[in-house]
Amino acid sequence: MTDGWVAGLLQSRRSQRHLSRLCPGFIALLVLPLTSCSGTHSALDPAGPEAANVAQLFFVMLAGGVVIWVGLVAALIYSARKKREHSEESAGRVILWGGAVIPTIILCALLSYGMWLMPAIRPWVPDDQQVRRIEVTGEQFWWRVRYLDEAGETMFETANEVRIPVGEPAHFSLKAADVIHSFWVPSLGGKMDMIPGRTNPLTLTADREGTYRGVCAEFCGESHALMAFTVRAVAPDEHEAWLAERRVSGSQDAEGLAIFLNNGCGACHAISGTPANGRIGPDLTAFGERTTLAAATLRHTAEDIARFVAYPGVIKPGVKMPHFGMLPEDDIKTIAAFLKELK
Incomplete structure (x- = not known):
């Protein structure tokens, strides 16, 4: 009996040690999804009233879904633990109320709440309002x-x-x-x-x-x-x-502008106050004050600008801008430096 008690104690301690190793990983798995609930790209970290209403609607819908799920699981557990078999009449009542009536009431309430909240999610601005x-x-x-x-x-x-x-x-x-x-x-x-x-x-x-x-x-x-x-x-x-x-055109580097224009960049891009007046590609006026490049694909550095000018289709497949990798390397670097400092 003593040996059995000692063996059980040792087994318990092994189990505790095993659980102690598993707990941090389990907790990490639980916490990991919460990291997406904050930041400048999260709908659950609102920075404005419209986003706050969207987040509120999400949490209300989540609560409604949890209520339905908990009710269903509770009904299944209750039915599984019953010793006697259900009659056809009682089973029909469970299906009717648990599977149709109660979920329908909850879903209708959630739909009504969403419709009531819709004007706040999509605010309407009159044409005569100054915005x-x-x-x-x-x-x-x-x-x-x-x-x-x-x-x-x-x-x-x-x-x-x-x-x-x-x-x-x-x-x-x-x-x-x-x-x-x-x-x-x-x-x-x-x-x-x-x-x-x-x-x-x-x-x-x-x-x-x-x-x-x-x-x-x-x-x-x-x-x-x-x-x-x-x-x-x-x-x-x-x-x-x-x-x-x-509203005021800034100054440009004359040499960089000349190379920019001589290589046909002005046919697609516009720079205010210069002969470049293209409308096919992005307007590059005050390009130097931007923080990213190629629609937030690259950092706004002279090296990345040069790389994108040379081979834009490699960085963004399907882009309409042609490759300029055949230009002399010095010209590409000069264009990149010109754009980087463009104010």
Whole structure:
């Protein structure tokens, strides 16, 4: 009997040691999914009222799903532990109430709540309300961004990066130039499709300063996964100063501009205040102030700019920009340095 007790104690201690090794891994598996609930790319870390409503709807729907799941599992356990067999009448009641009536009531309540919350998720801005108006056009595989004045006229154009003032609604007019894209900034609000031939409105408001990542949420071709953008929310005064600065053409390096124009880059790209007035590719005015390259695919360094100029199709398959790898290396480096410092 003593030997059995000792053996049991040793087995218990081995089990405890085994569990102590498993627990950290088990806890890590539980914690790992929670890491996606925060950050500038998370719909569950809202930085604006629209995104907060989306997150709230998610948690309410999650709670409803948990209630249905727990009820179903409880019914199954109860039925499995019953010693006697269920009559046909009692089994029918379980199926009716547990499988149809109660889930239907919960789902109808969740649907009603979602419909009630919908106006807050998609706020409507009257045409006569003074808001920041920005037109964004999705193209394969980048974003054309135009800032509009009160009359709806274009003040200036940029690409792949958007700036909005904190605490003020920004009204986006969303378009597509080629195929269906989808504009989504998870931390600021829900997604909105961009369909060729029509304009879809979307209003977003940022509650705090920061840089938030946006993506194309509709498969649009080979480099769909490489079609991202950033939204920078800054203080209203800083935003006003930036708008005023962008209306004034900056200075350019004469040698770099000459090589840029001589190699035909100005046929596709525009730089304000220069002969480059192309409309096929992204506007490169004030390119030097951007933080990423090629729709948030690369870092904004002279080396990465040179690499993209030389072989854009290698970095982003399906991109419409031709390769310039046949140019002299010094010319490519000069163009990259010119763009890097372009203000």
